Amino acid sequence: MENNLNFICYCGVYDNIMPVFSKMFNKYWDKDIKVDVVSHKKIKLEEKNFTCFQYEEDNFSKCMLEHMSKLDFDHVVFMTEEMVLVDFVDQDIFKKAYKIIKYSDKIKKINLYRFLNNYYKIGIDDSYYGPHLSYYDDDFAFNKDSFRSINASIWNKDLFCELLQSLIDAEYDKITPHTFEYNVNCTNDFDSLIPYKPVYPCIDYMHRTRGFAFEEARFFNNGISSQDLLTFVENKNDNK
Numbered sequence: 001m002e003n004n005l006n007f008i009c010y011c012g013v014y015d016n017i018m019p020v021f022s023k024m025f026n027k028y029w030d031k032d033i034k035v036d037v038v039s040h041k042k043i044k045l046e047e048k049n050f051t052c053f054q055y056e057e058d059n060f061s062k063c064m065l066e067h068m069s070k071l072d073f074d075h076v077v078f079m080t081e082e083m084v085l086v087d088f089v090d091q092d093i094f095k096k097a098y099k100i101i102k103y104s105d106k107i108k109k110i111n112l113y114r115f116l117n118n119y120y121k122i123g124i125d126d127s128y129y130g131p132h133l134s135y136y137d138d139d140f141a142f143n144k145d146s147f148r149s150i151n152a153s154i155w156n157k158d159l160f161c162e163l164l165q166s167l168i169d170a171e172y173d174k175i176t177p178h179t180f181e182y183n184v185n186c187t188n189d190f191d192s193l194i195p196y197k198p199v200y201p202c203i204d205y206m207h208r209t210r211g212f213a214f215e216e217a218r219f220f221n222n223g224i225s226s227q228d229l230l231t232f233v234e235n236k237n238d239n240k
Contacts, residue, residue: 112200
């Protein structure tokens, strides 16, 4: 099934994390999945299923658009370098998510983890959590605002490209994933989904469940905490 998807990891800043990303991806997902690493930096990785593509401009939208113009399939699984897996991917829910987006005319993005712990509550008392969230089924909730978020997701490739191009057309000096999150707009003609439980449990998800307060940043080493690094060492030793 994964052979019908393009997997892309965009590396904009922390290229030193990419060796950890690739090792943990292969441990917790599947070392046979082909992953494209898109960056303006020169990156070399040991894992044979990771292919690195270096583009000229340090610009998220332009790099991604240039790369996605080469892809044949309608959907991409998108990640960034700090989304390092710390546990196994929920294969059953991932396959369900891909089936939903593949056959739906309305759903154009499915996030692979939620932002806040209270997403577990959707469907029990969804009216409590405001207008952005509504019940889809026992595994997913509707959330139109998640089009703005940069996290591990399955995207309809054409809509993703359209949103990236809109930021270029708006003439931002430099487009980063954060530029995307703060400035992109998506029509209400389409829907996105968020899972109640993480399909893709990663460092970024762990940070967001803590609120990812900006003051935490001083405790991080290039975006990863000392405890995160200890986790990597322990997992690497276990994998020998």
